[in-house]
Amino acid sequence: MPTKHKPVTTSKIKIKRNDTVEVIAGKDKGKRGRVLRILADKDRLLVEHVMMIKKHVKPNPQRNIKGGIAEQESSIHISNVMLVDGEGNKTRVGTRVEDDRRVRFSKASGNTIPEKKK
DSSP states (O other), X not given: OOOOOOOOOOOOOOOOTXXXXXXXXXXXXXXXXEEEEEXXXXXXXXXXXXXXXEEEEOOBGGGTBOOEEEEEEOOEEGGGEEEEOTTSOEEOEEEEEETTEEEEEETTTOOBOOOOOO
């Protein structure tokens, strides 16, 4: 009897944490934000101030959490965002080797995309 597991796919995610991205599809189309978290197994990411949802939160005095309705970011599929390079243009991402290091570069301008510090 064959198992009903999904086949393991390894997608190449070219967007990293703290990159600036622009939403190109969906209800938040046109918004720009910083990548907060990447969910690689689901091909999704959290972008600052994009896909805001309301969540009902119970109060927890031990953790100093006040109850009510909180707003937080929801995940968005990686295909619905594009990386914004240093010049502010939407671009696709490529990789190349420079000085024995693999670096990301903008396909639109050809400039390397610098690694951002936390």
